[in-house]
Amino acid sequence: MDNEAKKLEMIEKMKQRKKEGKIVRRIVAIVTLVILLIVSVVGISGYFYVKSALKPIDPESKTEIPVEIPMGSGISAIASILEENGVIKDARIFKYYTKFKNETSFQAGNYSMTQSMTFDEIIESLKTGKVYREPLFALTIPEGLTLEQISKIVEKNTEFTAEQFMEKVVDPEFIKNMMSSFPDLITEEVMDGNIRYALEGYLYPATYSFYEENPTLEDIITTMISQANEILVEYKPLLEEKQMTVHQLLTFASLLEEEATAQTDRETIASVFYNRLEIDMPLQTDPTVLYALGSHKERVLYEDLEVDNPYNTYVNQGLPPGPIANAGKTSIEAALSPTDTEYLYFLADSEGNNHFAKTYDEHLVNVDKYIR
Structure with a gap:
């Protein structure tokens, strides 16, 4: 084959490749266009579907x-x-x-x-609760109550005794069922051997309306735990950010709940506790001593502070093993968003006003001024 023929053959191949290239580019363009059309159709369809789903099914309907x-x-x-x-x-x-x-x-x-x-x-x-029929009865659980105190409210408003209530909340099978039903709320942490009651702190304080004539004890308790689950789920991202478990949060919040008075600044008290934890200083909060003693006292004595119990934060560093009461939303949020302070001490005067101090000497001045 002479040079002229080879040149013609090369030109022909180049033309063929160019033609094939055009075809490939055209196919790619068509496929790309089709994909874009599909994505657009799906996106537009999704948008209109969501828009439709957000509206009433039948704006004119009056059928109940x-x-x-x-x-x-x-x-x-x-x-x-x-x-x-x-x-x-x-x-x-x-x-x-x-x-x-x-x-x-x-x-x-x-x-x-x-x-x-x-x-x-x-x-x-x-x-x-604008319901088709009125509730048959309601249970109001105030903030800051223990399981034993809640049991008395249940006894007063239902056919169940306080003893039956307490038997149910400590029943291993029931606790296991609650852990299975609310895995993000109740974890293995409640099984710590130092914890008095596994479900202490997990019954959310609120008013509960019941529409059945005779709800079971399981239904009553589960309703309270379910409400706690609903409340706590919104704080999950913040808990992860603070590397804090739900159990730790409820324990911390319960301390604030028990220390609080009507005028208490819970965020500032929370800062005191966090500051103490940071330097391994005992929390030294009286409500934990009362919980350890298992009884209410108007005044904690010096001998009480020495009680040998895991919940006593005068003799044990860090948080107690578990909640000492059932905290409300205000205390939960204060535990998550404390004020930024350098306070290490605080006390409440006879009117419920809190006075904070950075040093022990400053605290003693407050004691002389507001307590003695």
């Missing part, structure tokens, strides 16, 4: 739909119930909406709803 929310239901279960009854279009959208709005504290009961209700109206109904 009875909806039963069982005791102990979390937001996932509630959303599923609403979808199954045709009150909302998509349970997942409702669940994400409530989380975005930081809505909690939904009440169990039998509700009367319609397909014309907005998400906000449904949430308000679930929070305020």
Whole structure:
């Protein structure tokens, strides 16, 4: 083959490769365009679906739909119930909406709803307990009570005795079931052998409405634990950031709850405890001594401070083994967001006002001024 023929052959191959290149580029362009179209369609469809799911199913509907929310239901279960009854279009959208709005504290009961209700109206109904039928009875659990004190409230308002209540909260099988039902709330930490009651601190203080004539003791206690779970879940990111467990948080918060008076600055008291923990100084808080003694006293004596008990923070460094009471949201938030101070001491005067000090000498001056 002469040079001219070779040159023509090379030119022909180049033309062929160029032609093939154009075809490949065209195919790539078409495939890319198709992918972009699919993504756009999916995105637009998703947008309109979510937009539709956020609206009432039928804005004109006046038909009442009875909806039963069982005791102990979390937001996932509630959303599923609403979808199954045709009150909302998509349970997942409702669940994400409530989380975005930081809505909690939904009440169990039998509700009367319609397909014309907005998400906000449904949430308000679930929070305020505007129900289809009135609750048969309610239990109000104040902040700062121990399990033993709660047992007496249950005895006063139900057919169960305080002894039956305490038997249930210490029942190993029941505790195991609660750990299984609320794994993010109740962990193996409650099984520490030094802990007096595994579920101490895990029954959230609130008013609970009951719609069944004779709820079981398990249902009553589970409802309180479920509420604690609902409250604590919103603080999970902050707990992870502070490298703090739920058990540690509830224990710390219970100390603030017991030290608090009506005028107490809990965030500042929290700073005192954190400052002491940082330098390995005993917390030396009287409520832990009273819990160790198992009795209430108007005044803690010097001999009480020496009681040999894991809960006594005068003789043991760090936090006690577990909560000494059931803390409310104010104390929980104070434990997570303490004031930034250098205080190591504080005392409350006869009017409940707190006085803080950085040094022991300053503290003694406060003692002379406000206590003696």
